[in-house]
Amino acid sequence: MDFKEAAKLGSCLSKDYAEDLFRLLATYESISASEAASRVNIHIKTTQDFLEDLYGLGILDKEEVYEGKRPYFRYRLKVKQLSFEIDLESFSQGEPVTDTRLKLKIREKKNSGVRFTTSRSNDYISNVVIWIGEGRDRTERKINLSLPQGKFLFHLPFPTADFLSIKDIMNKAAIENANTPEIIDIVNVMIEFGVIENL
Amino acid sequence: MYFTRKLKQDFSITGFIPAIMCLSISTLIWIFIGKKEGLFSIAIFFVLYAFFSIWIYTRTMNLSYLAASVWQMLSGSWIASNSTFSLIPGINAKVTGLIFFLFLASTVWFFYLVFTRRAKWKGREVFELASMSIAPQPDGFTERPRPAGRSEYTKNDLIGFAEFLRKHLIAMPYFEENRIVFVPVKMEDEFGYMFNPEKFRQKRSWIAFDFQGNVTVNVSKKDYIGYKEELSFDQLCENLGRLFIEFMRYYRKDEADRIVFKLNELGLGLTY
Numbered sequence: 001m002d003f004k005e006a007a008k009l010g011s012c013l014s015k016d017y018a019e020d021l022f023r024l025l026a027t028y029e030s031i032s033a034s035e036a037a038s039r040v041n042i043h044i045k046t047t048q049d050f051l052e053d054l055y056g057l058g059i060l061d062k063e064e065v066y067e068g069k070r071p072y073f074r075y076r077l078k079v080k081q082l083s084f085e086i087d088l089e090s091f092s093q094g095e096p097v098t099d100t101r102l103k104l105k106i107r108e109k110k111n112s113g114v115r116f117t118t119s120r121s122n123d124y125i126s127n128v129v130i131w132i133g134e135g136r137d138r139t140e141r142k143i144n145l146s147l148p149q150g151k152f153l154f155h156l157p158f159p160t161a162d163f164l165s166i167k168d169i170m171n172k173a174a175i176e177n178a179n180t181p182e183i184i185d186i187v188n189v190m191i192e193f194g195v196i197e198n199l
Numbered sequence: 200m201y202f203t204r205k206l207k208q209d210f211s212i213t214g215f216i217p218a219i220m221c222l223s224i225s226t227l228i229w230i231f232i233g234k235k236e237g238l239f240s241i242a243i244f245f246v247l248y249a250f251f252s253i254w255i256y257t258r259t260m261n262l263s264y265l266a267a268s269v270w271q272m273l274s275g276s277w278i279a280s281n282s283t284f285s286l287i288p289g290i291n292a293k294v295t296g297l298i299f300f301l302f303l304a305s306t307v308w309f310f311y312l313v314f315t316r317r318a319k320w321k322g323r324e325v326f327e328l329a330s331m332s333i334a335p336q337p338d339g340f341t342e343r344p345r346p347a348g349r350s351e352y353t354k355n356d357l358i359g360f361a362e363f364l365r366k367h368l369i370a371m372p373y374f375e376e377n378r379i380v381f382v383p384v385k386m387e388d389e390f391g392y393m394f395n396p397e398k399f400r401q402k403r404s405w406i407a408f409d410f411q412g413n414v415t416v417n418v419s420k421k422d423y424i425g426y427k428e429e430l431s432f433d434q435l436c437e438n439l440g441r442l443f444i445e446f447m448r449y450y451r452k453d454e455a456d457r458i459v460f461k462l463n464e465l466g467l468g469l470t471y
Contacts, residue, residue, distance in 0.1 A: 108341055108343070110338040110339065111338050112341075115342065116341070116342060116343045118343075118344055121377060121378075122344060122378070122407060122415060123346075123409070123413065123415065125343065153343075154343070154344070154346065155346060156343070157433065158339060158341055158343070158345065158432055158433035158436070159338060159339045159340075159341060159432065159433075160336045160338075160339030160431045160432050160433045160434070161433035172346070
């Protein structure tokens with residue numbers, strides 16, 4: 001299950017009426033939205049959306065039936081258990097330390113106009129405040145940094161200094177290889193916001 | 200020593216303002232109330248100045264402020280006790296003579312210290328020295344501190360070094376939990392430091408030595424725009440760090456006098 005589907009399912013399960021509706025679905029051979037809504041005492045549209053979401057996720061099956069002139073759907077459970085797995089590894093940007101990204105040469109961009117706040121001990125940056133937009137639309141974006149990220153930015157070359165590779169800066173700042181993904185992440189963010197420039 | 204000055208000229212007269220005000224008030228008292236009262240007010244101002252100087256001495260342990268305090272106290276006492284002015288009647292002429300003799304002696308002492316630059320706050324010298332070999336390069340400023348490297352010293356060395364820099368008015372130390380931060384104070388800026396040291400340091404450049412041997416530098420915008428041109432910011436921070444690491448090396452080798460010599464060698468004026 002991908003993250004979006006998992007989020008949708010999580011959203012369905014978190015509803016106040018979810019347990020009651022699942023109890024009905026497990027009890028009935030099949031049930032329509034109006035029947036379920038009247039039993040749980042909620043609006044039919046709410047019930048309809050809930051059942052459609054579960055159908056979209058492949059948890060329910062639906063069948064169009066005709067009684068009189070108006071067709072409607074009856075829903076039945078396809079599964080007896082619900083479980084989902086999300087592969088969080090796929091979110092990681094982690095690649096081997098020899099990654100070419102570590103050879104990227106960077107430094108602080110001239111006139112980036114950001115504010116770096118140093119920690120109390122003054123040996124790493126604790127957060128970066130970036131201003132986005134112009135005039136009245138100007139907004140402030142504050143990015144709090146992890147300790148390795150703070151140490152990394154503390155050792156980032158100044159705007160008039162020579163470019164240094166990410167790996168060299170990590171060495172200067174004595175950052176362990178295990179922290180490489182989060183360093184790459186903050187570098188990407190800083191490049192995106194125009195705080196860091198690269199060769 | 201000839202060198203091209205990188206700092207803008209400083210024409211501020213902040214340090215003279217209290218003296219000018221005191222003199223103006225005494226002149227007005229002289230004109231509108233009388234000569235005796237005018238002179239008496241001058242004597243009082245001298246004594247007040249003496250207390251102010253001794254207060255600075257206790258904060259910096261700089262000998263010139265002790266000399267200034269003695270000189271000011273004796274100046275006030277001499278004016279008050281002089282029979283010509285007869286401000287305080289009934290004082291023995293021998294006592295007045297002794298005060299005058301001590302006043303002359305303290306004058307020599309005080310002005311000797313002034314002209315040998317011992318009374319000079321040496322922040323400008325520090326920034327001139329740090330910028331000496333740096334070429335202009337615009338748009339380099341950032342408010343981030345910069346790691347300036349490592350230096351070998353013990354905690355006691357560092358504390359002694361801090362006392363030395365304070366005593367010679369080179370940089371004022373701020374003692375923190377795990378480091379000592381040095382803030383160079385320029386002439387005319389000293390009152391800002393004396394009256395509110397914490398506020399003073401907020402927008403000033405600093406050099407920090409932690410107890411593990413790491414040296415960090417931060418050049419403030421206020422000090423950076425004090426230069427005539429936009430210098431390479433990275434090099435400026437690096438040089439400032441190296442300068443203080445070198446100072447520490449001199450101090451540890453018992454050659455601390457070379458620090459003062461190096462700064463005085465620039466030959467900047469006595470009052471700026």
